Structures are given as C-alpha cells and as structure tokens.
Amino acid sequence: MNNSSSSPYTSLVLKLVGIILMISSLLDYLAVAIPLNWQDPQWQINFTSQIVDRGIIPMVGIAFFLVGNWIDTHSTVKSSFPDLKLPVFILASFLGLLFLLMVPLNVRSLSLVSNSVLEQIAKGASQVEQQLQAQYDELNTLSKDPASLQQIDQRITQIDELLASGEFEGQQLNEAQKQELQNTKQQLENLQQLARDPEGLEAKLSELQTQLRGQKLQRQNDTKASLAKQGIRVGLSSFMLSGGYIVIGWLGLKGMGSSKTKGQKVPSNR
Secondary structure, X not given: XXXXXXXXXXXXXHHHHHHHHHHHHHHHHHHHHOOOOOOOHHHHHHHHHHHHHOOHHHHHHHHHHHHHHHHHHOOOOOOOOOOOHHHHHHHHHHHHHHHHHHHHHHHHHHHHHHHHHHXXXXXXXXXXXXXXXXXXXXXXXXXXXXXXXXXXXXXXXXXXXXXXXXXXXXXXXXXXXXHHHHHHHHHHHHHHHHHOOHHXXXXXXXXXXXXXXXXXXXXXXXXXXXXXXXXXXXXXXXXXXXXXXXXXXHHHHHHHHHHHHHHHOOOOXX
C-alpha cells in the first residue's frame, strides 16, 4: 500500500476513533449526571470529580480527529468524510467553559460538605461529653449517698458467695454465667472505687474530656486536609482541562474564520 492510498485510510481511522471517543465521553458524562441532584453538595462533588477524571478522553478524541483532518489537507486524494471541524471546535469550546465553571462549583460544594461534616463531628463530640458529664454527676451523687454505697457492697458480697459456691438457686453455674458474674463484679468494684474517690473521679472526667476534645480536633483536621487535597486536585485538573479545550476551540474557530475570509477575497486586477 503506497502513501497516496494509505493516507485516506489513516485519516478515516483517526477521525472515526476521535469521534467515537468524543461521543462515548459525552454519553459517559450524561450517565454520571443521572440521577440529577444539583441541590446535594455531595452529589456535586462526586459529579465534578468523575467528570474531571474523565476529562482528558474527549481531548484525546479531538486530537485524533484533528490529526486525521491534517492528513486530509496534505493528501493528494480528496476525502469523502464530512467536514466536522466546526462542531468539533464548538464542542471543545463548550467543554472548556464546562470545566471552567466546575472550578468554583467544586470549591463551593467542598465548603458546604466541610461545614456539614465538621458540624456533625462537633455535635457527636458534644453528645459524648454530655454523657460523660451525666455519668460523673451520677457517680458524684452516689459518693454522697452511704445507703447506695452499702447496696453496692452487698451486691459484691453476693456475687462472691455465688462464685464461691458455684450454684444459684440449686442450679450449677456454667462458665458463661460465671464470666458474666465476674464482669458484673468488676464493674461494681470500679463504680465503688470511683464513688469513694471524688478527686480521682474529677481527674478521670478531666482526662476523658481532654481525650475527647483531642479526638474531635484530630478528626476535624483530617477532614479539612482530605477535602483540601481533593479540592486542589480537582480544581487544578479542571482548570488545566478548561485551558486546553478553550485554546483548541478558540484557535480552531479563529483559523476557520481566517480561512473563510481569505477564500472570500477577490484578487485585484493588475
């Protein structure tokens, strides 16, 4: 196969591959967008991330098409393939605008999601801290009630007697029941120890509150860092894709306009 016969074939293959890549990408974008839920910031983040991750594919398709078109212009054999340069350049311009708009959209969505997640973390930590405070108040009240402390002592004594005898109401205790009694005894002893040591109870509460606040701060920082990384990655990628598509579309449309203007010029008479 010589060059004159291979050029139209090569051009045709490149154009077909390019068009298939462009159309399949647009269909893929449409599938990603369904179901539409523009009011959900998390949906917006997922949508922009997936579109940007696939953003290079239409550009590759456009490049294939333009290379095929360039081969046609330098071939001695006229191609029968329809001239689709104008739709391709319009598509490139549209994609450039789309990816440019995704930059502020992504920033806004990440900001909303970040605020929501941080609020949930703070709310969860506040609930746990309230539970700790309630338990502290309960133990503090218990420490001031000798009758309640005596009941705990009696309960511990009863458990010791059951474990020593190995029977309950004439029935032999199995290993699971013994283990459950041991756990109950341990809990009662811990409760008793805390109730009889107000200073230790106060220190334990302070320690738990400090740990809880540290965990809350760590989770908030991790959330901010994760969303910031995602925002930078998607934002920069979207901006670069936007620049590439806009340049392709603008230069292509400008070149077509210049060619059309030159073709309309009437040669001057000498």
